[in-house]
Every structure is written in C-alpha cells, then in structure tokens.
Amino acid sequence: MVNQAKSMFDKIWARHIVSPETADTPAVLYIDLHLTHEVTTPQAFSVLRDRGLGVRRPDLTLGTVDHSSPTTTAGLRGIATADTPQARQILEFERNCRDFGIECLGLDSEHRGIVHVVGPEQGATQPGKTIVCGDSHTSTHGAFGALAFGIGTTEVGHVLATQCLLQRKPRSMAVNVGGVLPAGVSAKDLVLALIGKIGVGGGSGHVIEYRGSAVRALSMEERMTVCNMSIEAGARAGMIAPDETTFEYLRGRPRVPGGAQWEAAVARWRELASDEGAAFDKEVELDASALAPMVTYGTNPGMVIPVDGRIPATGDDPALQKALEYMGLEPGAAIAGSPIDIVFIGSCTNSRIEDLRAAAAILRERKVAAGVRLLVVPGSQAIKRAAEAEGIDAVVRAAGGEWRESGCSMCIAMNGDSVGSGKYSVSTSNRNFEGRQGAGARTLLAGPATAAAAAVTGRVTDPRELMV
Amino acid sequence: MDPITRIHSRTLVLPATDIDTDQIIPARFLTTTARAGLGRHAFEDWRYDADGTPTAHVLNQLDPGDHRILVGGHNFGCGSSREHAPWALLDYGFRAVISTGIADIFTANSLKNGLLPVVVDEPAHRWLLDNPGAEIDIDLEACVVRLPGDREVAFHIEPFARYCLLQGIDQLGFLLAKNDEIAAFERQAGPDVSAATNPN
Numbered sequence: 054m055v056n057q058a059k060s061m062f063d064k065i066w067a068r069h070i071v072s073p074e075t076a077d078t079p080a081v082l083y084i085d086l087h088l089t090h091e092v093t094t095p096q097a098f099s100v101l102r103d104r105g106l107g108v109r110r111p112d113l114t115l116g117t118v119d120h121s122s123p124t125t126t127a128g129l130r131g132i133a134t135a136d137t138p139q140a141r142q143i144l145e146f147e148r149n150c151r152d153f154g155i156e157c158l159g160l161d162s163e164h165r166g167i168v169h170v171v172g173p174e175q176g177a178t179q180p181g182k183t184i185v186c187g188d189s190h191t192s193t194h195g196a197f198g199a200l201a202f203g204i205g206t207t208e209v210g211h212v213l214a215t216q217c218l219l220q221r222k223p224r225s226m227a228v229n230v231g232g233v234l235p236a237g238v239s240a241k242d243l244v245l246a247l248i249g250k251i252g253v254g255g256g257s258g259h260v261i262e263y264r265g266s267a268v269r270a271l272s273m274e275e276r277m278t279v280c281n282m283s284i285e286a287g288a289r290a291g292m293i294a295p296d297e298t299t300f301e302y303l304r305g306r307p308r309v310p311g312g313a314q315w316e317a318a319v320a321r322w323r324e325l326a327s328d329e330g331a332a333f334d335k336e337v338e339l340d341a342s343a344l345a346p347m348v349t350y351g352t353n354p355g356m357v358i359p360v361d362g363r364i365p366a367t368g369d370d371p372a373l374q375k376a377l378e379y380m381g382l383e384p385g386a387a388i389a390g391s392p393i394d395i396v397f398i399g400s401c402t403n404s405r406i407e408d409l410r411a412a413a414a415i416l417r418e419r420k421v422a423a424g425v426r427l428l429v430v431p432g433s434q435a436i437k438r439a440a441e442a443e444g445i446d447a448v449v450r451a452a453g454g455e456w457r458e459s460g461c462s463m464c465i466a467m468n469g470d471s472v473g474s475g476k477y478s479v480s481t482s483n484r485n486f487e488g489r490q491g492a493g494a495r496t497l498l499a500g501p502a503t504a505a506a507a508a509v510t511g512r513v514t515d516p517r518e519l520m521v
Numbered sequence: 522m523d524p525i526t527r528i529h530s531r532t533l534v535l536p537a538t539d540i541d542t543d544q545i546i547p548a549r550f551l552t553t554t555a556r557a558g559l560g561r562h563a564f565e566d567w568r569y570d571a572d573g574t575p576t577a578h579v580l581n582q583l584d585p586g587d588h589r590i591l592v593g594g595h596n597f598g599c600g601s602s603r604e605h606a607p608w609a610l611l612d613y614g615f616r617a618v619i620s621t622g623i624a625d626i627f628t629a630n631s632l633k634n635g636l637l638p639v640v641v642d643e644p645a646h647r648w649l650l651d652n653p654g655a656e657i658d659i660d661l662e663a664c665v666v667r668l669p670g671d672r673e674v675a676f677h678i679e680p681f682a683r684y685c686l687l688q689g690i691d692q693l694g695f696l697l698a699k700n701d702e703i704a705a706f707e708r709q710a711g712p713d714v715s716a717a718t719n720p721n
Contacts (some may be wrong), residue, residue: 069715072699078681081699083706085714095554095602098695109703117643121552138552139710145554182714189602205604205630215696221679223625254541254596255621287599289625321712353539354601372538372594463536465548474571486543486600488566508631 058328061294062225062260065200065325069183071217085182085467086166086199087212089116089155091146097210098149108153110216115133115177116150116157118143119167120467122460124430126470132160134417153213155381166459167434169193169401174435175276176306178333180295185212195292195298196276198325200260202290214220223289224334226259230267232342237517238276238366239411240498241481243267244282245347247339249357256288259335262299262327263293268342273302274407275492281402282483285354288400294326346516349485349498351376352386356485356516358504359380360515363387380495381475381485389513391497394476396427397490398501399457399466403481404432406439408501412481413445415505415519416452422511427454428470430462454508478508522635524689527660528616530589533579534653542627548601548691560612561606579653585614589602590657593620594661598627598638607631617659619666623647632682633692641666647673650671661687 059067065308066082074080074207100109108114115209121139123129132140141159153442158165164175169190170180171512176324185191185266187209193199204218211218228247234240248255261283263276271279276293283291300319303309310318345359356376358364367373367384377384382391398412409431421427429449431437437459442445446456463470464482473494481504482489485496492521502516509519531572536669550562567578575581591610597620598606607630611617617637628638630664639659641649649655661683685692 068711069701076680077684078695079679081696081702083703083710094603096556099554104693105555106697120561142552142554187602189600191602203602205602205633207633207691209631211693214693215703216697216707217696217699219681219692219696236555253599254624257596257622257625284600287596287624318712331599346617353541355539366694371536375537454706467548467551484540484541484600486542488547489543492547492549492566492571 056328056330056332058332060225060327060331060333061198061292061325062200063331065181065183068181068223074221079221082220082438084185084212084216084218084219085113086172086177086184087114088172088184088186088191089209090168090188091116091118091142092120092492093206094149095142095145096206097213099152101153101269106214106270108155108213111154113216114155114213116146116155117165117168117171118146118160120461120465122160122468123142124457124460124462124470126458126469128384129160137412160432161456163434166435167404167461169281170404170436173197173273174209174306174433174480176303178521179303179309180299182323185218187196189284190281192288193277193281193401194289195283195290196239196273198292198295198322200290200292203284206333224259226256226261226288226335226337228261228263228337228339229332230263230265230339230341232340232343237502237520238344238346239500239502240271240278242344242347243341244279245346245349245357245498246356247280248354249284249347251286251337251462252340252353252492253285253353254287256283256286257446258442259288261288261291262279262333263291267295269296272407273298274405277405279403285483295322298480330418346500346503346505348388348513350380350382352379352485352487354483354485354498357498358388360389360513386411389515391475391513392495392511393479393513394509395472395478396425396504397430397463397478397480397482398428398504399432399462400482401432402483403501404430406436408481409436409440409445411501412505413448415502415509415516416454417448419452419509421453421508425508425511427452427508428457428463430457433459463490465489466494468514472496479504479513522689522691523685525635525637525658528589529658530616531587531654531656532590532592532649533583533588534592534650536594536650538594539599540594542603542606543600544602545598545606550620551605556608558612559592560614561611563609563613588654589614589616590659591615591618595621596624596691597622598624600624602626604634605628607634607636611636613669619646619649627632632679632686636687637661639666639676641674641676
C-alpha cells in the first residue's frame with residue numbers, strides 16, 4: 054500500500070509548486086516572503102538594473118538593515134556622513150528599496166533589527182509560508198511551521214524578479230527529542246548537543262522537522278533558537294509544527310490576519326502538522342532529559358561538549374589538532390575554568406527577550422569579572438525597548454556590561470564590533486569558525502545563561518552554579 | 522557567462538575538512554556592493570598574518586593560473602550563504618572544487634557562477650589528496666573526472682544547472698519565461714500563499 058501520509062514539509066512544498074520537477078528541470082517553487090538586508094542584495098539589484106527588470110512582488114518583500122549596522126548611538130548618528138564601506142552599503146540598500154518599491158525597516162525605523170528577529174516579531178513570518186533570505190540563518194523562521202531557507206545573491210535576484218526559485222526537493226529528516234529539558238539547560242544547549250551528535254554535515258541535503266515532547270514544550274523564542282542552528286548541521290531548513298504556542302505568539306502582531314480571518318488562518322495552520330505515519334528519509338533520536346549546558350571548544354559548532362566535560366583527545370584527527378591549535382586549548386583538559394576575555398550576548402540565535410532575561414537573571418546583583426568585556430546586543434529595537442521596560446538594560450549596565458542598539462554586531466564582526474586576535478569570547482551566536490568574530494578571534498559558543506555566567510566569573514562556568 | 526565543457530588543470534589541495542565560507546572569504550570583506558575583486562581576499566587569514574605578511578601557506582606557493590582545480594576536505598563550503606565565496610574563488614583563479622561533500626548553498630551558488638562543484642567517491646578523493654598538483658581533467662559533458670593513468674571517476678551534477686553551464690546561459694531567463702505560469706499560480710493560490718506582508 055502506498056503511504057499517503059504527508060509530512061509538514063511535503064504539504065508546504067506541494068502547495069508552492071508553480072511547475073513540477075522533471076528529470077531535466079527543477080521545480081519552480083513560489084516564495085511567499087522574501088526578507089532582504091544590505092549585505093547579500095546589492096549585486097542582485099545591479100542585475101535587475103542591468104536587465105531592466107522590476108521587483109515582481111514588492112508586497113511580498115521586506116527589508117531591514119542588520120549586518121553592517123552600528124550598535125552605538127554615535128555610530129548611528131554619524132552614518133549619513135560616515136565614508137565607510139558599511140555606511141555606503143546600508144545607504145545603498147535603503148536607496149534600492151526606495152527605487153524598487155520595497156518596504157524597508159531602515160536605520161531610522163523603530164521596527165528594525167536582525168532580519169530573523171524582525172520577521173517573526175512583525176508577524177510577517179507565518180505557518181505554511183515559503184520564506185527565503187540571502188542569509189543561511191533563514192532556517193530560524195521554520196520555528197513557525199514555515200519552509201524557510203537561505204539563498205545566495207543570484208537567487209535573491211531570481212526571487213526579486215520572479216518571486217520564484219528553481220529547486221529540487223530536498224530529503225527529509227525527523228529529529229525526535231523526547232524527555233524534558235532539565236532546569237538550567239536551554240534550547241541552545243539542545244541544538245548544540247544535536248549538532249555534536251550528527252556533525253556539521255549531518256543534515257546536508259535535508260530539511261529537518263524537530264518533533265517530540267521536549268520540542269512541544271519549547272517557547273517560540275526557544276524554537277527559533279533550535280531552527281536557527283539547523284544550518285550549522287548543514288541542513289537546508291529546520292521546522293516545527295505550529296501549535297497553540299505558535300498561535301499565541303502570532304496573535305495580534307501587525308502583519309497577521311485579524312478578526313474572523315484570524316480564526317480561519319489558525320484553522321488552516323492546524324492542518325499543516327505532519328500526518329500520523331508520515332515517512333522521513335532519516336530519523337535521529339535525542340533525549341532532552343540527559344542534556345547539560347553545552348559549550349564549544351573547537352572551530353565548528355559540532356566540536357561541542359557539556360560545560361562540565363573534557364576536551365577530547367586529538368588522536369590522529371588533523372581537523373581536531375588544527376582546531377585546538379587555533380583555539381589554544383589542551384586536549385583532555387576540562388573546559389570549565391578556561392579564562393575568557395569577552396562575552397557577547399546577541400545574534401539571530403539568542404538575542405530575543407527570553408535570552409536577555411536568562412542572561413539578566415545571572416547578572417543581577419553581580420559584576421562582570423575584572424578584565425572581561427560584556428556586550429549585550431538586543432535582536433531588534435522592539436526587543437531593546439521591551440528589555441528596557443523590564444529594567445534589563447539597568448542590570449547589564451550595573452554589572453559593568455555594554456548595552457547596545459540592535460544588529461548582528463559581534464556575531465559576524467562586520468560593523469566594527471569584534472573580539473580581537475587571540476582573545477577568547479563566550480558567545481551566544483551560531484558560528485565559532487576561525488576568524489568569525491574578527492581575525493584571530495577564539496569563539497566558544499554557548500547559551501545566554503552560560504555566557505552570562507562566564508562574564509561574571511571570567512571563566513567558562515556551569516551557569517547552574519549561579520542559579521538560585 | 523562563457524560555456525563550460527571541460528576543465529584541464531593541476532590541482533591545489535586543501536585537505537582540511539569542513540572548510541567554511543568564513544575561511545574562503547572572511548565576513549569583513551562582505552561590505553562590498555560589487556562582485557569583482559574578491560579574489561585577493563580569498564582565504565585571507567590563511568594567506569596573511571595579522572600584519573599583512575604573506576604566510577608559508579600552500580596558496581602562497583603556487584600560481585593560481587596553473588592550479589585551477591581546488592581539492593578540499595569533506596563538507597567543503599559549509600556555513601553562510603554568501604555568494605561572495607564562489608565569487609572569491611573564481612576571481613582567485615579556481616574553476617572547480619572537488620570534495621566528498623560540498624555544502625548545499627555553496628553548491629547552488631557555485632553552479633550559478635560557473636564554478637564546478639564536483640563530488641567524488643572516497644577512493645578518488647583519497648588519491649587526489651595524496652597527489653597534490655596532479656594534472657587532471659573534468660569533463661562536464663560526460664560527467665567524469667579523468668585522473669592520470671586513464672582512471673575515470675563519475676560525478677553527478679544537477680541536470681538543469683549542467684545544461685545551463687554547457688550552454689553558457691543563466692537560469693534567470695528560464696524563470697522569466699515562466700511568467701504566465703507564475704501569474705496563473707498567483708491567481709489560483711490559496712489564502713496563505715502569496716499573501717501580502719504589508720500591515721493590515
């Protein structure tokens with residue numbers, strides 16, 4: 054008997070096929086939401102200009118500035134006259150949006166922020182949609198039961214001009230997370246543990262659906278953290294079936310349907326979940342109950358251990374030898390207690406209000422250790438305001454940390470916020486690649502509580518020791 | 522884009538696994554608004570010390586013009602979606618990347634720019650890693666890599682991308698020609714599909 058049960062991915066994919074895949078040609082896939090930012094679009098707009106093309110659906114396109122944005126008020130004030138590549142890139146993006154009729158939440162918008170924070174916050178990210186952006190962390194939006202993936206600049210041009218992409222259907226992978234996350238263990242720890250288990254190429258060619266009791270129990274912020282890191286396992290996308298948690302998050306947001314249309318939309322969204330018995334090309338099991346706070350020790354997110362664990366022996370693994378040499382860490386040593394220089398709390402992975410609260414809970418009535426710099430960068434201006442209303446900014450400042458304007462900041466070190474060569478950073482971002490946080494920077498990825506704990510002690514620290 | 526049928530060159534071997542796009546082109550060079558000129562920053566932090574002094578890295582010892590085929594370790598091109606990575610490799614002089622696994626977005630980006638992503642089996646990859654500088658032939662028409670000694674290794678490349686590379690045409694023209702179908706799709710699509718993102 055043919056298995057008629059469909060996965061959520063199958064359903065969303067089928068609904069967006071303009072013309073089906075054949076042996077000779079990929080499917081033409083319709084895109085419902087195209088998010089854009091300053092770094093990966095300028096060359097695409099140039100192609101449109103060169104070929105005399107317009108943007109087919111500016112109403113399905115939304116822009117904001119994040120990667121190159123200054124996070125200091127002085128930097129923001131000076132942008133119009135700053136003769137820097139970053140400033141030119143931002144101003145060119147805002148001009149491109151104006152010229153092509155695209156709504157841009159630019160530097161002067163109170164709604165701007167990191168593109169993967171803004172989409173959900175504005176309610177533009179909705180279940181069942183196909184969502185793309187010239188950024189690999191577009192997988193974040195899958196937390197809402199959308200099919201969301203990163204594309205390159207040529208494909209950005211394709212979507213601008215035709216609202217479509219040429220795509221072969223990826224394979225599917227179910228990640229079943231049973232059990233319950235223990236106290237003091239975050240969604241970041243969950244996804245780092247997964248990447249440690251399957252490796253940085255473990256999801257290649259696949260769209261992941263995260264399932265199971267531990268996933269259902271996650272808040273939307275936590276789900277976004279998990280889906281965000283799907284690309285760090287090499288996956289095309291990550292997604293989680295929408296449920297009451299999803300609907301409650303979206304209800305009343307600016308771009309979601311209102312009134313009777315809301316109820317109709319929720320009814321449709323309920324149908325998206327994978328059917329009982331839907332088949333996946335690959336399945337992975339993870340027990341949330343067995344997890345601890347995680348921290349990376351190497352130069353990719355798969356090089357990760359529990360914070361109370363030991364760095365593995367290198368054996369004859371040249372990749373691990375090279376990674377530890379770069380990191381200046383000893384094989385076999387405990388990671389806890391390693392001295393650090395900088396703590397960065399921010400990025401599309403962990404800059405949302407719950408992340409800032411988790412960090413503030415550790416920082417409250419404590420001080421940043423001598424010689425350590427703490428940088429807290431909210432994911433959006435709206436999150437910044439919400440955090441300030443709760444007094445989180447005051448907690449950060451009282452601890453001796455820097456409280457900044459929103460942007461990608463030290464996650465990618467494009468805007469001038471960088472770690473410095475040879476220095477150790479505990480970062481809530483997504484990549485610990487060589488030089489990711491600036492040339493020579495040594496990055497240890499962790500969740501917000503672990504990062505805040507390191508700021509207070511000046512060393513890699515199990516955050517549960519500082520929780521009351 | 523010029524048609525590509527065959528690439529014949531010596532290899533340059535970077536055996537590290539998981540070579541990510543931040544190594545290929547560090548993020549600080551993404552502030553450009555052009556495609557051109559990224560080659561001089563390809564693998565910048567491997568090729569230069571902090572003070573700009575060239576390192577002893579193999580990339581600094583070989584003439585890129587004679588080594589147009591990059592052989593990388595498994596899972597090449599992982600990380601970000603930056604198309605600046607294939608732009609930088611092409612501008613540097615590479616025309617193909619060979620590995621046992623090449624990341625999805627990097628593959629898609631490479632195919633659109635005429636950088637051939639070639640995934641080969643483990644034994645062929647091992648031979649290539651062990652024989653840096655080998656003169657080999659990548660035949661896109663036959664989808665085989667020819668190693669010295671008449672050894673042939675088959676590879677797969679997405680058929681439509683291969684067709685476009687062989688013809689020297691880009692994929693946007695194909696999509697633009699679908700305009701009527703796209704318009705028809707938009708007219709019949711259900712309520713969640715193609716719904717405007719603008720505030721109500």
